[in-house]
Amino acid sequence: MQETLSPQHQLNDSQKQHIQQQFNNVGGNDVNHQNNDTNHHEMYDNDNEMPPHYQQTHHWSQSLFHYDNIVIGDWSIGGGSDYGQLPYFIDSGDIIIEVDGQRVAGLTRADVCEIVNSKDTHAIKSVQAANAYGLPIELREYLARRFARGSIDHDLQATIRDNVYMRTIPCTTRPPRPNETDGVDYKFVTKEQFIEMDRSGLLLESGV
The missing domain is CATH 2.30.42.10 (PDZ domain)
Known part of the structure; x- marks a missing residue:
């Protein structure tokens, strides 16, 4: 059974790898021993473009x-x-x-x-x-990420899900149960429809 919460910047992995490679090529191979913060800011004028290990010190x-x-x-x-x-x-x-x-x-x-x-x-x-x-x-x-229970991000994810559920109808590929109405309790779709919706970015989150 597949279910979704509802229909509907951090760098992606390839960008992180590219930036890390650029960073390693400047000032030596050992990034962890680079102590010149001025060089960091000269290379990355925008904080969002800083290498991943540097961003982790911020929240x-x-x-x-x-x-x-x-x-x-x-x-x-x-x-x-x-x-x-x-x-x-x-x-x-x-x-x-x-x-x-x-x-x-x-x-x-x-x-x-x-x-x-x-x-x-x-x-x-x-x-x-x-x-x-x-x-x-x-x-x-944001909802696709995993955070420690009780953390600020975990709490914010819970708020998002609670607020989304007030205004949306979840989709599911399972058959309706007794007393469940399509379009009221759930939007019942086929697995093929579900996969296409997920691939098209129409679902906020999904799971099995």
Whole structure:
């Protein structure tokens, strides 16, 4: 049986290998003994392009900013689970974690806009796009990762899944059980349909 949560930057492995190779070719083969941080920044002007071992010293929670009594228009909100993304501010790209104490990761854009339109000013928690180490904007990419139980990332994944389930219907390849209705409890699809949906990137996450 295959099931999915719902229909719908960190570097990929090839990029990491390429960057690591470039880094090894400059200043000697032993990267771990390179102590000149100035050279690191000359080679990688953008922190997101730094080699993997250097990025591991950072975490997106270190770039979590709190803002009080700010005015937000719904026109400034992008992303949302209906686009397969975390909500973000269009002008800056900063990822929105909370609005007025409510965790918005996994909510649709319309849900976030409804919160924004409910009052004039807001308290916001957001992560700077330039320093979002390990927090990709794409939900599919983030949900595919494994984190230790009780960690910040594991907790955020749980929030995303809870919020997504409020607005979506899971898909499954198993046959309906008694009293289950297609399109209400689950969307029942064939294995072939499921594989094609997964291959096309229409599923936020899937499993057997």
